[in-house]
Amino acid sequence: MSTFSIGIDLGGTNLRVAAFTSDWKRRGAITTPTRVKDGPGAVLDDMCAAVQQLIADCGESGELAGVGLGSPGPLELPAGRLLQPPNLPGFEDLELKTELEKRLRVPVVVECDANAAALAECHAGAGKKSGYQSLCMLTLGTGVGSGIILNGRVWHGFSGMGGEAGHVPVYHDGLLCGCGSRGCLEQYASATAIARAGQNLFGTRSQNGAGKITARSIAEAAQAGDAESQHIYDGVGQALGIGLASLVSTLNLPLYIIGGGVVAAWQLFAPSMFAELDRGSYIYRLTRPADVAVPEAGKTNVFPAELGPDAGLLGAAMLPFFQSLNS
Amino acid sequence: MSTFSIGIDLGGTNLRVAAFTSDWKRRGAITTPTRVKDGPGAVLDDMCAAVQQLIADCGESGELAGVGLGSPGPLELPAGRLLQPPNLPGFEDLELKTELEKRLRVPVVVECDANAAALAECHAGAGKKSGYQSLCMLTLGTGVGSGIILNGRVWHGFSGMGGEAGHVPVYHDGLLCGCGSRGCLEQYASATAIARAGQNLFGTRSQNGAGKITARSIAEAAQAGDAESQHIYDGVGQALGIGLASLVSTLNLPLYIIGGGVVAAWQLFAPSMFAELDRGSYIYRLTRPADVAVPEAGKTNVFPAELGPDAGLLGAAMLPFFQSLNS
Numbered sequence: 001m002s003t004f005s006i007g008i009d010l011g012g013t014n015l016r017v018a019a020f021t022s023d024w025k026r027r028g029a030i031t032t033p034t035r036v037k038d039g040p041g042a043v044l045d046d047m048c049a050a051v052q053q054l055i056a057d058c059g060e061s062g063e064l065a066g067v068g069l070g071s072p073g074p075l076e077l078p079a080g081r082l083l084q085p086p087n088l089p090g091f092e093d094l095e096l097k098t099e100l101e102k103r104l105r106v107p108v109v110v111e112c113d114a115n116a117a118a119l120a121e122c123h124a125g126a127g128k129k130s131g132y133q134s135l136c137m138l139t140l141g142t143g144v145g146s147g148i149i150l151n152g153r154v155w156h157g158f159s160g161m162g163g164e165a166g167h168v169p170v171y172h173d174g175l176l177c178g179c180g181s182r183g184c185l186e187q188y189a190s191a192t193a194i195a196r197a198g199q200n201l202f203g204t205r206s207q208n209g210a211g212k213i214t215a216r217s218i219a220e221a222a223q224a225g226d227a228e229s230q231h232i233y234d235g236v237g238q239a240l241g242i243g244l245a246s247l248v249s250t251l252n253l254p255l256y257i258i259g260g261g262v263v264a265a266w267q268l269f270a271p272s273m274f275a276e277l278d279r280g281s282y283i284y285r286l287t288r289p290a291d292v293a294v295p296e297a298g299k300t301n302v303f304p305a306e307l308g309p310d311a312g313l314l315g316a317a318m319l320p321f322f323q324s325l326n327s
Numbered sequence: 328m329s330t331f332s333i334g335i336d337l338g339g340t341n342l343r344v345a346a347f348t349s350d351w352k353r354r355g356a357i358t359t360p361t362r363v364k365d366g367p368g369a370v371l372d373d374m375c376a377a378v379q380q381l382i383a384d385c386g387e388s389g390e391l392a393g394v395g396l397g398s399p400g401p402l403e404l405p406a407g408r409l410l411q412p413p414n415l416p417g418f419e420d421l422e423l424k425t426e427l428e429k430r431l432r433v434p435v436v437v438e439c440d441a442n443a444a445a446l447a448e449c450h451a452g453a454g455k456k457s458g459y460q461s462l463c464m465l466t467l468g469t470g471v472g473s474g475i476i477l478n479g480r481v482w483h484g485f486s487g488m489g490g491e492a493g494h495v496p497v498y499h500d501g502l503l504c505g506c507g508s509r510g511c512l513e514q515y516a517s518a519t520a521i522a523r524a525g526q527n528l529f530g531t532r533s534q535n536g537a538g539k540i541t542a543r544s545i546a547e548a549a550q551a552g553d554a555e556s557q558h559i560y561d562g563v564g565q566a567l568g569i570g571l572a573s574l575v576s577t578l579n580l581p582l583y584i585i586g587g588g589v590v591a592a593w594q595l596f597a598p599s600m601f602a603e604l605d606r607g608s609y610i611y612r613l614t615r616p617a618d619v620a621v622p623e624a625g626k627t628n629v630f631p632a633e634l635g636p637d638a639g640l641l642g643a644a645m646l647p648f649f650q651s652l653n654s
Binding site (some may be wrong): 075083108132133134148150151155158159160161162165166167168169170171172179180181182239242245246247249250251252253254255271280281282283285286287298325327 | 401410421459460461474477479482483484485486487488489490491492494495497498499506507508562567569572573576577578579580581606607608609610612613614625650654
């Protein structure tokens with residue numbers, strides 16, 4: 001009998017649950033709004049109802065290999081305990097793993113959502129495509145998430161906070177971050193940071209007057225030839241290049257992946273990102289591929305993500321199959 | 328019959344070779360000047376003569392487990408090929424592993440000297456003392472070397488350049504580094520950088536007029552109460568704090584070790600280092616130990632090295648026993 005697994009992607013807005021075969025084909029999916037205001041009990045109930053429904057739908061054609069959950073951080077791992085998640089008020093100290101296992105009576109693997117997305121890119125996305133099993137993925141969204149995969153497995157560190165590269169300091173004493181530090185990569189390369197930079201330049205309305213200014217509206221203006229909007233994305237690329245220089249010098253991985261909504265603007269930020277990385281890391285200069293767009297063995301490759309916004313959901317379903325690395 | 332191994336520490340000034348038992352007791356040692364000017368052939372011959380001598384001395388009481396070599400970088404690993412070592416002119420592209428194995432007819436494991444030192448601290452120094460098998464060590468000497476140990480084994484990355492944290496950018500567009508980039512940690516926390524900062528302030532003579540100004544003479548002046556000298560070490564600590572914030576946020580390791588000659592001035596730079604690390608990394612703030620001087624499980628610990636200048640030699644002898652992790 002074939003096996004299947006179930007992934008849960010707990011977002012601040014939507015709760016997505018899906019079943020996948022062991023070769024990562026989707027068998028069924030349930031999406032509901034995340035009832036944050038109704039509290040952790042309601043959200044746990046919604047998760048369990050969706051999981052039970054998918055087990056009922058898929059159980060005849062296969063055996064359940066396990067359930068994985070990708071959650072916003074910070075989390076204590078592998079215990080699977082939420083700490084103080086900024087996007088899930090009221091969910092502080094929630095024992096996600098314990099509570100789900102109590103309700104579902106099956107083993108549940110909990111992981112940071114950015115780590116789950118990195119795992120999916122490794123085994124079914126940019127990593128699989130280019131043949132690498134070790135990578136670091138930066139997810140540029142509301143914040144900058146990041147995950148490190150070493151030899152096909154998530155690197156946790158000692159308390160589950162490995163790969164928080166969104167909080168690598170890129171400009172000493174730079175912009176104040178929500179984490180309380182200054183100059184974190186997240187303050188220069190997230191969609192939030194890009195929108196803020198645009199609002200500082202143009203006010204809150206988008207350049208074409210059609211709505212609120214966003215990372216996307218600024219990208220559209222840059223693509224249409226607006227120099228100031230392009231300048232904002234040059235800054236995104238520079239910050240990413242500094243952050244990547246730090247990661248390349250520390251980790252010497254063969255693959256770095258940029259994902260999240262902002263990656264749609266790859267053409268706008270990639271030139272300054274590669275220029276800064278080249279300036280900032282002699283290891284990158286020693287291992288620079290001949291063509292940055294083509295994977296090259298023995299070189300440091302930087303690519304856009306392949307899987308889009310479903311990476312975290314698929315990665316959650318992969319968790320039962322790939323034990324994490326802890327220190 | 329007991330086993331022993333032989334470590335070789337190839338320095339720009341001295342070539343040190345020693346035999347160790349499998350519980351890391353030294354059985355014999357040979358030190359000669361490194362005949363850099365006589366070229367790679369002469370240095371390889373000196374290494375092999377010393378190894379053969381130690382095998383002859385120790386062979387009756389035990390069996391040779393292997394030979395390990397710690398070399399200045401940059402190296403291509405695990406191939407064991409020197410690239411362009413700045414302190415070994417004329418040794419470019421030398422196939423250290425292949426050449427030694429050809430001469431010695433035993434397997435030789437080659438490793439970057441900073442990685443070898445980190446391995447020794449893990450298994451016989453600060454790691455063993457505090458109970459951690461995963462750590463990052465920064466060696467503050469002529470440059471800033473660094474090595475990452477994950478679960479007791481050296482993290483190589485894909486080409487042996489993992490853990491080059493001396494070249495993490497700490498100040499964007501800061502001081503020009505020998506590597507060609509700007510603002511690398513090495514330019515603020517190496518003995519060379521400290522001496523240069525002192526020369527910029529005081530001229531080339533030490534404050535007491537007894538000789539050339541060095542990292543050590545500046546430390547002595549700071550210890551005697553000189554505020555400007557203390558200010559230089561405050562800067563060392565700040566740069567280390569920024570670099571550590573980057574490492575803590577990326578790796579989430581339980582232990583970071585500061586070694587090399589500069590660590591003798593720990594009391595001078597540690598306060599500003601901890602202050603900056605606390606400011607710069609929310610992961611450190613979440614996992615800060617109650618007392619920075621006492622190892623604490625589940626916390627981020629930063630300690631001075633335990634082993635002193637022999638760490639690299641002992642770590643080289645450990646190499647045959649601990650296979651490295653590659654990506």
